Amino acid sequence: MADTISSDVAIRREPRFAWFRQLLRDPLGCFGLVLVLLIIFSAIGADIIAPHDYKALDVKSRLAGPSWDHLLGTDNLGRDTFSRILHGGQIALYVALVSVGSSLLLGLVLGMLAGYGPSWLDNLLMWFFDSVRAFPVIMFALAVITVVGPSLETIIFVVIVTTTPGYARIARASTLATKSTEFILAERALGAGVPRIMFSHLVPNIVQPLLILASMDIPVVITIEAGLSFLGLGVKPPTPSWGSILNDGYGFIRNTPWLVIAGGIPLIITTLGFTFLGEALRDVLDPKLKKDR
Amino acid sequence: MNDRHDTVLEVRDLSVDFLTGRGTVRALRHVDLTVPDNRIVGIVGESGCGKSTLINSVLRLLAANAVVTESSSVVFKGRDVLAMSPADLRGIRGQEISMVFQDPMTALNPVISIGTQMTDILYRLDMSMADKRRLATDMLGQVGIPDPAQRLADYPHQFSGGMRQRICIAMALMMNPGLLIADEPTTALDVTLEAQIIHLMKDLCARFGCSMLFVSHNLGLIAELCDEVVVMYAGEVVEQGEVHDLFHRAQHPYTRMLLDCDPARIAEKRRDLPTISGSVPDLIDLPRGCIFAPRCPERYAPCSDSAPSTYDVNAVHQARCFQVRDA
Amino acid sequence: MLFYTIKRFGLAILIVCLAMLMLLSAIHLVPGDPAGIALGPRATPEMRAEFRALMGMDQPFFVQYFRFLGNVVTGDLGVDVWSRRPVSTMIGEQLPHTIALAMAGLGWAIVLGIPMGCYSAVHRNSVLDKLTGVLSVGCIAIPSFIVGLYALLLFAVELKIFPEIGAGDAGDIEDQLVHLVLPGLAVGLGWVGYLARFVRTSMLEVMGENHIRMARAYGLSNRRITYVYALKLAILPTVALLGVGVGSLISGAVFAEIIFARPGIGKMVVDAVNTRNYPIVMGGVLVTTMLFALSTLISDLIAAWLDPRIRQGL
Numbered sequence: 001m002a003d004t005i006s007s008d009v010a011i012r013r014e015p016r017f018a019w020f021r022q023l024l025r026d027p028l029g030c031f032g033l034v035l036v037l038l039i040i041f042s043a044i045g046a047d048i049i050a051p052h053d054y055k056a057l058d059v060k061s062r063l064a065g066p067s068w069d070h071l072l073g074t075d076n077l078g079r080d081t082f083s084r085i086l087h088g089g090q091i092a093l094y095v096a097l098v099s100v101g102s103s104l105l106l107g108l109v110l111g112m113l114a115g116y117g118p119s120w121l122d123n124l125l126m127w128f129f130d131s132v133r134a135f136p137v138i139m140f141a142l143a144v145i146t147v148v149g150p151s152l153e154t155i156i157f158v159v160i161v162t163t164t165p166g167y168a169r170i171a172r173a174s175t176l177a178t179k180s181t182e183f184i185l186a187e188r189a190l191g192a193g194v195p196r197i198m199f200s201h202l203v204p205n206i207v208q209p210l211l212i213l214a215s216m217d218i219p220v221v222i223t224i225e226a227g228l229s230f231l232g233l234g235v236k237p238p239t240p241s242w243g244s245i246l247n248d249g250y251g252f253i254r255n256t257p258w259l260v261i262a263g264g265i266p267l268i269i270t271t272l273g274f275t276f277l278g279e280a281l282r283d284v285l286d287p288k289l290k291k292d293r
Numbered sequence: 294m295n296d297r298h299d300t301v302l303e304v305r306d307l308s309v310d311f312l313t314g315r316g317t318v319r320a321l322r323h324v325d326l327t328v329p330d331n332r333i334v335g336i337v338g339e340s341g342c343g344k345s346t347l348i349n350s351v352l353r354l355l356a357a358n359a360v361v362t363e364s365s366s367v368v369f370k371g372r373d374v375l376a377m378s379p380a381d382l383r384g385i386r387g388q389e390i391s392m393v394f395q396d397p398m399t400a401l402n403p404v405i406s407i408g409t410q411m412t413d414i415l416y417r418l419d420m421s422m423a424d425k426r427r428l429a430t431d432m433l434g435q436v437g438i439p440d441p442a443q444r445l446a447d448y449p450h451q452f453s454g455g456m457r458q459r460i461c462i463a464m465a466l467m468m469n470p471g472l473l474i475a476d477e478p479t480t481a482l483d484v485t486l487e488a489q490i491i492h493l494m495k496d497l498c499a500r501f502g503c504s505m506l507f508v509s510h511n512l513g514l515i516a517e518l519c520d521e522v523v524v525m526y527a528g529e530v531v532e533q534g535e536v537h538d539l540f541h542r543a544q545h546p547y548t549r550m551l552l553d554c555d556p557a558r559i560a561e562k563r564r565d566l567p568t569i570s571g572s573v574p575d576l577i578d579l580p581r582g583c584i585f586a587p588r589c590p591e592r593y594a595p596c597s598d599s600a601p602s603t604y605d606v607n608a609v610h611q612a613r614c615f616q617v618r619d620a
Numbered sequence: 621m622l623f624y625t626i627k628r629f630g631l632a633i634l635i636v637c638l639a640m641l642m643l644l645s646a647i648h649l650v651p652g653d654p655a656g657i658a659l660g661p662r663a664t665p666e667m668r669a670e671f672r673a674l675m676g677m678d679q680p681f682f683v684q685y686f687r688f689l690g691n692v693v694t695g696d697l698g699v700d701v702w703s704r705r706p707v708s709t710m711i712g713e714q715l716p717h718t719i720a721l722a723m724a725g726l727g728w729a730i731v732l733g734i735p736m737g738c739y740s741a742v743h744r745n746s747v748l749d750k751l752t753g754v755l756s757v758g759c760i761a762i763p764s765f766i767v768g769l770y771a772l773l774l775f776a777v778e779l780k781i782f783p784e785i786g787a788g789d790a791g792d793i794e795d796q797l798v799h800l801v802l803p804g805l806a807v808g809l810g811w812v813g814y815l816a817r818f819v820r821t822s823m824l825e826v827m828g829e830n831h832i833r834m835a836r837a838y839g840l841s842n843r844r845i846t847y848v849y850a851l852k853l854a855i856l857p858t859v860a861l862l863g864v865g866v867g868s869l870i871s872g873a874v875f876a877e878i879i880f881a882r883p884g885i886g887k888m889v890v891d892a893v894n895t896r897n898y899p900i901v902m903g904g905v906l907v908t909t910m911l912f913a914l915s916t917l918i919s920d921l922i923a924a925w926l927d928p929r930i931r932q933g934l
Contacts, residue, residue: 028754028757127638128638128642130635130638131635131638131639131641131642132639132642134635134636134638134639134909134912134913135639135643135905135908135909135912136867136868136870136871136908136909136912137871138871138874138875138886139870139871139874139889139904139905139908139909140643140905142874142889142890142893142901142904142905143643143647143901143902143905144646144647145893146892146893146896146897146898146901147647147898161646219761223763226763226765227763227765227875230765230875231874231875231878231890232894233890233893233894246765246766246769249769250769250879253769253772253773253777254777257773257777257778260769260770260773261770261773263769264766264769264770267762267763267766268762268766271761271762271763272757272758272761272762274761275757275760275761276757276761279757352837354833354836354837382839383839383841384839385839386836386837386838386839387837387838387839387840388839391837391838392834392837392838394830394833394834394837396830399829399830399831400830400831400834401831401834402831402832402835402849402852402853403831403853403927403928403929404852404853404856404926404927404928404929405848405849405852406928413838413840413844414838414839414840416839416840416841448928448929448932450928450929450932451932461834464838
């Protein structure tokens, strides 16, 4: 208890990077950070690190196990799995960044509208958010894919629709809480316009919880992309995705275990990394939310 | 101390520290307290003076960061509670020493029926469930719950606050304990209920031959109910004695100021209520001399140099103040 | 309680209707011609028009929506585009398998998660508690299809302890249960973690309450305090949470059914997506959404019924 209080004070006194130093003190947070950095760098540097061209076929050594030449073996077409995984990371992070970023922005705007706008708009938006949450996400995705066909854009669209309500709810709650505080009333008395008030005062207050949610959402989004690609309803071949590597591996699971194992590892690293990092971030940035751990 | 009575509870040199992130909080220091047989002893003091820590130490219900110092002893009917095995301790709790808590609204489990909560306390008795329920019904009747047999199946939320405190008293006395500890049992209730509950407790204790340790910050209640009083300040006992003697011949400046502050005893009309100026000392960093010296209007030379020990005012009255020694 | 039940039931129906409105309008809004995608590039305009008329897609949006709702009420979910069998019959055949799978997942979660959470709360800050904490986060984070694939690889393909595929012989309960073990684990492992954390947090909260202190002061045994006095209260929010859990278990069930080649709604819908069988997909989505709403409703009602304060108050 006393620890929490003193660290809370520390954050206020040294706003710069104090939270970061505190994050480094949490072993699990550190572990998460390392995993996340590993994934990010391997995705960015995929072209340099990858020992083989991820599209290059080598039928003679197909479904090979790990060796010095093919660190994680090869797939059913003889393509180097390690190189494909590195490039698959690019797809995963691209989907995650684009869709989480868009949901965050969209949720922020919708949430502030709901919180600041008239009550009929608030009710309408809340009903909308509630009904989105009533779907099992995968089912919603499957329905949309049936109509528009599988593609990267479809995945991003589905993720945006299903994750936006989460951000909007937080933004709405914070807006409602901030709306009636005295400094906002004072600003309005001084004649400041609503948009000005929103962006200069509300946004800085809301951004932190939204970022925490975003870091927790990234692994969820990556899972959705990989899952749909695993079902063959995600990105189209020959674009490498962790999900489609798993799909190939599933098809040849009796011939070689390596493709399934190799396809799963980056997903485990990414989801664990972002989850541990997200939890540590939440504990550091928002001690109020800290679950007793 | 008083040869007319055998003692039920004898607390000797009890000191309790709490280990916190800020340092060691010395919550109780060298507390001595005696509860004679068939008597009611009141503990009075401001919030944070260590009343709760004291009664919690008697049943060893302290928080995990509490440390009871080696020299302490809490002897109940000849057995040291502090040295007991967990099994023996369980045998004491609720059976020989029982407790009525401050807030009856939260003291009962909301999802377990009153009957079950009562019969659970009787786990040590070798009797049939029907007999246990009959005993519980009888106790509920004695504390004035109408239609007790039907109400055993009810849950706490179906009773009012006063009724819940009556149920707690019934639970406390069900095993016919030697000592009942009451931790401000009426502060959460309104004034009309207060008198009823107090009289109920007094009557029942007399009927069951049970001693009582009664904690309160209400001096009026203490005066009405208790035979002896212990005044606590910042983790120390500053004055104790027979209730009549102590209230009429208070020796410690703190006790006198406490009496002056009691709204019930303020005779003349005045705009501001009397208060004790200054604040309770930091229990992590204690002053060298008397604990009350920084706030004491009658402070003189010896007070800030060394701590006073307990001095006899008369055979039934002691105070921890140099004035008594020097008088 | 009756009024509460009716109110919650009405709310659940309303949410399902709104969700379907949302889905239909999302489909309506996104660019693309379902008939074109369904029939392929070689379809003639006449064929597309006929397809649209068959699916009712030539009507205005709200007519489509209310006709859909009206059909749902009468149990008519349309027909399979290719085999022309009624979708409701097909769902009726597949649904029990999916429910059994979700229950198996829930079973894993309850059997492992609740004791883990209780243990952690009682032995707070012990080594095992910290280990459980990390383990639960891991369980929550790892995608269910990875759990499924690895479990299939390890226990079925390599070690051959459990069967690889299918739901087991129709008449043989034991065989069916054995076939549920691995898919259930895949579906439920994430919820093992959720439950362990949630139970721990709510147990710790309850353990700090006054009545627990009172129970201690009256010498009740630690076992009785933990497993009756505290757990009975801590379990209430957990039961409500389980309802939400069933919804995500159904999402996980899609993968488990594909991986273990089990019959079920998920497999039916994925197959239908691949063959552009629009009515089956819609039917599947509707049924799973209803299942989700229903399980949330049921668990809320159970939680309310378990709590005497609500049971007798409403």
